[in-house]
Amino acid sequence: xIVMTQTPSSQAVSAGEKVTMSCKSSQSLLYSENKKNxxxxxxQKPGQSPKLLISWASTRESGVPDRxxxxxxxxxxxxxISSVQAEDLAVxxxxxxxxxxxxxxxxxxxxxx
Amino acid sequence: EVxxxxxxxxxxxxxxxxxxxxxxxxxxxxxxxxxxxRQAPGKGLEWVxxxxxxxSYIYYADTVxxxxxxxxxxxxxxxYLQMTSLRSEDTALYYCASTYYGPLDYWGQGVMxxxxx
Numbered sequence: 001x002i003v004m005t006q007t008p009s010s011q012a013v014s015a016g017e018k019v020t021m022s023c024k025s026s027q028s029l030l031y032s033e034n035k036k037n038x039x040x041x042x043x044q045k046p047g048q049s050p051k052l053l054i055s056w057a058s059t060r061e062s063g064v065p066d067r068x069x070x071x072x073x074x075x076x077x078x079x080x081i082s083s084v085q086a087e088d089l090a091v092x093x094x095x096x097x098x099x100x101x102x103x104x105x106x107x108x109x110x111x112x113x
Numbered sequence: 114e115v116x117x118x119x120x121x122x123x124x125x126x127x128x129x130x131x132x133x134x135x136x137x138x139x140x141x142x143x144x145x146x147x148x149x150x151r152q153a154p155g156k157g158l159e160w161v162x163x164x165x166x167x168x169s170y171i172y173y174a175d176t177v178x179x180x181x182x183x184x185x186x187x188x189x190x191x192x193y194l195q196m197t198s199l200r201s202e203d204t205a206l207y208y209c210a211s212t213y214y215g216p217l218d219y220w221g222q223g224v225m226x227x228x229x230x
Contacts, residue, residue, distance in 0.1 A: 040215075040216035050208075052216055095158075097215045102160040102163070104159070106157050107157050
């Protein structure tokens with residue numbers, strides 16, 4: 001199974017600050033045939049279902065603010081929020097869909113100071 | 114508007130069975146793969162099972178293989194999860210989620226399953 005490791009487990013930042021969180025996979029998520037990374041980021045706000053933010057490691061979903069930036073390739077990935085807003089309070093999960101069993105990281109909880 | 118509405122959850126004794134449903138609307142259900150993902154109270158997300166658009170491909174997590182069965186009825190726009198031999202560790206909020214090309218693009222609101230005597 002592909003193990004997904006997210007760090008940090010929690011982070012507290014002030015509104016307007018930049019935040020980065022990491023997601024590392026135990027094997028490469030880069031499929032050589034199409035040069036795509038099979039990595040997604042989800043946002044789960046308190047009491048809500050997860051929401052897809054970014055697919056293919058760096059493709060922002062429609063309607064997702066451009067302050068959310070996904071980057072990385074292979075085994076190392078990053079989600080950056082360029083200027084955190086109060087409504088970004090949530091747990092952020094990465095997920096690999098390269099192979100079954102699909103696996104999630106344990107999440108990074110973002111708190112607003 | 115895409116909607117996924119789960120139902121069928123509740124309190125069940127260990128060893129018993131339960132069947133979850135997920136009614137889809139707002140998109141062409143028969144074109145999408147579907148998934149069940151669960152979240153134990155206060156914990157992270159765990160993928161449970163996936164089924165392709167035509168039911169040709171089905172996959173399970175090892176933790177549920179042999180006990181859970183995923184199925185779908187495209188005529189009814191409905192996804193199912195038949196759960197048998199339930200254990201306390203199956204207690205979780207169960208989400209259904211669609212996938213068109215890989216990631217889980219839409220999620221339902223979830224249905225709670227509690228396994229306890």
